[in-house]
Amino acid sequence: MSRPMSIEKVNEYGRNAVRISIEGRAVLLEAGDLDAVIEHLSALRATMRPEVPKAPLRAHQYxxxxxxxxxxxxxxxxxxxxxxxxxxxxxxxxxxxxxxxxxxxxxxxxxxxxxxxxxxxxxx
CATH class of the missing domain: 3.10.450 (Nuclear Transport Factor 2; Chain: A,)
Known part of the structure; x- marks a missing residue:
């Protein structure tokens, strides 16, 4: 069974990047692009339910x-x-x-x- 999404750090042509693959399609993101995706995803997550817990979860490894x-x-x-x-x-x-x-x-x-x-x- 294949995983529909994978995220891995790669060194493509001597440059660090992250490869995100979803159902056979992939994109390479360098640090600046990755920062933008993280910021955008965090803004989207802030609008979603259920909300982020108000207190840290003891079972989670932060x-x-x-x-x-x-x-x-x-x-x-x-x-x-x-x-x-x-x-x-x-x-x-x-x-x-x-x-x-x-x-x-x-x-x-x-x-x-x-x-x-x-x-x-x-x-x-």
Missing amino acids: IIEVDPCWHTEHHPLHDGAVLFLRHSGLGWAGFALPPESLARLHHALTKQLEASLEVHGMLN
């Missing part, structure tokens, strides 16, 4: 980016901040956080940092 690049700036239209996180495969994602969410995130991260410091014996 791709974890270790020590990602991040950037924050003031939201131009609202109070709060915009937080950008960079994933090496998915690119930059921006999240507008109102003050209440910033306070909850600050509290949650502070608890994680304190727990980490306690485990490593760094707190007085």
Whole structure:
């Protein structure tokens, strides 16, 4: 039984690309094209049901980016901040956080940092 779709990384003529094959037809996408497809698919996915779960699923094995690049700036239209996180495969994602969410995130991260410091014996 053949699979109707396959996706594989290839090195075509010395250039990295991704080959997407669907029912015998294939297309090669270089990095810029692939970025555009990922962005377009994520915008489409955001409009579909069922929606993405509100909390991470314990049974799912997520791709974890270790020590990602991040950037924050003031939201131009609202109070709060915009937080950008960079994933090496998915690119930059921006999240507008109102003050209440910033306070909850600050509290949650502070608890994680304190727990980490306690485990490593760094707190007085």
